[in-house]
Amino acid sequence: MSQVLQLAGVGRTFGEGATSVAALRDVDLTISKGEFVAVMGPSGSGKSSLLALAGGLDRPTAGEIYVESTPLSGLTLNELARLRRRAVGYVFQDFNLVPTLTASENVSLPRELDGVPTRKAQRQAKDALRQVGIEALADRFMDEMSGGQQQRVAIARAIVGDRHLILADEPTGALDSATGDEIMGVLRHRADEGSAVMLVTHEARHAAWADRVIFIRDGRIIDESEAAQDPASLLAQSGL
Numbered sequence: 001m002s003q004v005l006q007l008a009g010v011g012r013t014f015g016e017g018a019t020s021v022a023a024l025r026d027v028d029l030t031i032s033k034g035e036f037v038a039v040m041g042p043s044g045s046g047k048s049s050l051l052a053l054a055g056g057l058d059r060p061t062a063g064e065i066y067v068e069s070t071p072l073s074g075l076t077l078n079e080l081a082r083l084r085r086r087a088v089g090y091v092f093q094d095f096n097l098v099p100t101l102t103a104s105e106n107v108s109l110p111r112e113l114d115g116v117p118t119r120k121a122q123r124q125a126k127d128a129l130r131q132v133g134i135e136a137l138a139d140r141f142m143d144e145m146s147g148g149q150q151q152r153v154a155i156a157r158a159i160v161g162d163r164h165l166i167l168a169d170e171p172t173g174a175l176d177s178a179t180g181d182e183i184m185g186v187l188r189h190r191a192d193e194g195s196a197v198m199l200v201t202h203e204a205r206h207a208a209w210a211d212r213v214i215f216i217r218d219g220r221i222i223d224e225s226e227a228a229q230d231p232a233s234l235l236a237q238s239g240l
């Protein structure tokens, strides 16, 4: 099975009647094992909504979403939560880390909740923290870490274990550009190892790490390109 994520005719409308907002309309999208896809588009175009649906954090008002061939509409909330913990790593814009836990505990907690034995979960957490370059900070609490360090913890939590679908919403916002590139390298590596990666970004230089770039405007996919050699040409192509 090579399709990790599939959206078929997906729509998401918020509210009803005259004041309703169509955040996404009729989106068809497939991401395969080993594929790194970047999503670009203006503010309010539907990028975060797309990621939330793909990660099972929200439900579509039209169409169907499949994660590893499982149609999400058929799952109860508990089943959806289990699938999210097992298969989906999510990097939130605002990190969503637990302040009273250490870096290592923040990363291992979702694994333990999913029944992975503590020792193994801790080993996996350590490995994920190593991949994002902060293994030495494993025992620090969140308020002892800078914004950039917390962001790395959030990324470690998303890639820990063997998640097959990594969804990242602007994961480089608080990072300087060298660290941002390092994080892109981590996501690229995860894709090369067989995960499907979807990254929302405003930065063409980050999108250039992807195999494919999707442009969204007004809730619709307006264009898809193979990643260009020259990141600036991505923006030129889409007219963004």
Ligand SMILES: Nc1ncnc2c1ncn2[C@@H]1O[C@H](COP(=O)(O)OP(=O)(O)OP(=O)(O)O)[C@@H](O)[C@H]1O
Pocket (backbone or CB within 6 Å): 014, 015, 021, 022, 023, 041, 042, 043, 044, 045, 046, 047, 048, 049, 050
């Ligand atoms: N919970 C909600 N209730 C009502 N409208 C919403 C909700 N979430 C998103 N929207 C609307 O849906 C549209 C798409 O929003 P979304 O956050 O997905 O865009 P975005 O491309 O991620 O924007 P940004 O780049 O600013 O993060 C916007 O018009 C937004 O106002």
